[in-house]
Amino acid sequence: AQKVTQAQTEISVVEKEDVTLDCVYETRDTTYYLFWYKQPPSGELVFLIRRNSFDEQNEISGRYSWNFQKSTSSFNFTITASQVVDSAVYFCALRGYSTLTFGKGTMLLVSP
Amino acid sequence: EAGVAQSPRYKIIEKRQSVAFWCNPISGHATLYWYQQILGQGPKLLIQFQNNGVVDDSQLPKDRFSAERLKGVDSTLKIQPAKLEDSAVYLCASSTPGTGDQETQYFGPGTRLLVL
Numbered sequence: 001a002q003k004v005t006q007a008q009t010e011i012s013v014v015e016k017e018d019v020t021l022d023c024v025y026e027t028r029d030t031t032y033y034l035f036w037y038k039q040p041p042s043g044e045l046v047f048l049i050r051r052n053s054f055d056e057q058n059e060i061s062g063r064y065s066w067n068f069q070k071s072t073s074s075f076n077f078t079i080t081a082s083q084v085v086d087s088a089v090y091f092c093a094l095r096g097y098s099t100l101t102f103g104k105g106t107m108l109l110v111s112p
Numbered sequence: 113e114a115g116v117a118q119s120p121r122y123k124i125i126e127k128r129q130s131v132a133f134w135c136n137p138i139s140g141h142a143t144l145y146w147y148q149q150i151l152g153q154g155p156k157l158l159i160q161f162q163n164n165g166v167v168d169d170s171q172l173p174k175d176r177f178s179a180e181r182l183k184g185v186d187s188t189l190k191i192q193p194a195k196l197e198d199s200a201v202y203l204c205a206s207s208t209p210g211t212g213d214q215e216t217q218y219f220g221p222g223t224r225l226l227v228l
Contacts, residue, residue, distance in 0.1 A: 004154075035216070043201060045155070045219035091154050099168060100145075100217060102154025 002027045004094050006103035013082050013110055021077045021090050021106045029096030034068065034075045039105070040088040051075065082110045114139065116220030118204050124226045130192035133223045137185065137206030143167075145217060146179055146189050147203040155203055161187060191225075199227045 003026040013019045025034065036048040049059065051068050059066045063080045079086055089105045117136040125131050137144050142163050147155035158177065160167040163184040172179070176195070181187040191198055201224050205217040 037219075042221065043224070044221040045203065045205075047216060047218060050216050093154070099157045099160070102156075104152070104154050 002029075002094050002096055002098070002101040004092050004101055004103035006092055006106050008106045009104075010107040010109065013108070015084060015110055015112050016081050018078065018080050019082050019108065019110075021079075021092075021108070023075045023077065023092030023103060025073050025075065025092070025094045027094060027096045032094060032096040035093040035095070035100070036066065036075075036077050037091045037093060037102075038088045039091060045091070048077075079108075082108075084110050084112055086110050116204055116206055116218055118202075118220040118223055120223055121221060122224045122226075124228065125194055126228050127196055128193040130190065131194055131225065132191075133189045133202050133204075133225075135187045135189070135204030135220060137187075137204070138218055141206035141208050141218075142184070143207045144181060144187050145205040145207075146187070147205065149201040149203055149222070151200070158189070194225075194227045196227050199225055201225070 005024045007022055011019055032053045034051045038046045038048055049066055056068050056070055065078045067076045075092060087108060087110045089107045091102050091105045093100050093102045116138055119134050123131055144161045146158045148158050149155040158172045159169040159179045161181045164181045177191055179189045189202060201222040203222045204220045207217045
């Protein structure tokens with residue numbers, strides 16, 4: 001069975017602070033994909049990134065960066081210089097040979 | 113490119129009533145998914161279609177939930193009769209199988225259902 005754990009239920013930061021959202025996963029599949037989605041108050045899940053299990057290179061996209069470490073089964077997400085518009089619920093998800101499994105999400109509140 | 117469309121956006125019904133949700137996937141996406149997202153939790157897959165065939169409906173409460181995708185494009189999810197615990201957001205997603213992006217699902221805005 002697959003499992004995704006996002007231990008941080010809610011994080012509050014002040015604008016311009018850096019923030020890291022943690023994600024730990026479990027799977028027996030040898031090939032799998034990891035995802036991050038953003039869910040703003042409007043409710044739509046917005047795709048941010050996909051990473052396959054064979055690619056452990058970290059990725060940076062603007063203020064966003066992702067750190068994939070297979071040895072610790074973690075796929076953490078860092079927002080640099082956070083902004084109010086980053087306020088949302090962020091979901092980490094895992095897909096192996098079966099369905100897409102989501103974590104419970106981390107609510108990020110960025111105050112001005 | 114147009115995204116996944118869903119309607120209605122909001123629905124309030126009384127328990128034991130029936131309700132239906134509609135989804136139109138991204139053009140060309142053969143795979144369509146329905147998820148249930150209860151407040152404070154991540155989405156949970158209800159059913160997956162490949163074209164008009166069901167791939168996975170193992171978590172669909174078949175005594176009250178049904179879904180169809182007759183022509184391999186639009187899909188309808190129905191609940192009959194609704195229970196209080198069905199209050200949730202129902203998300204539709206689609207993806208393209210057989211390409212490099214096959215593992216990425218794109219989601220619609222969801223339908224927020226409140227059962228009183």
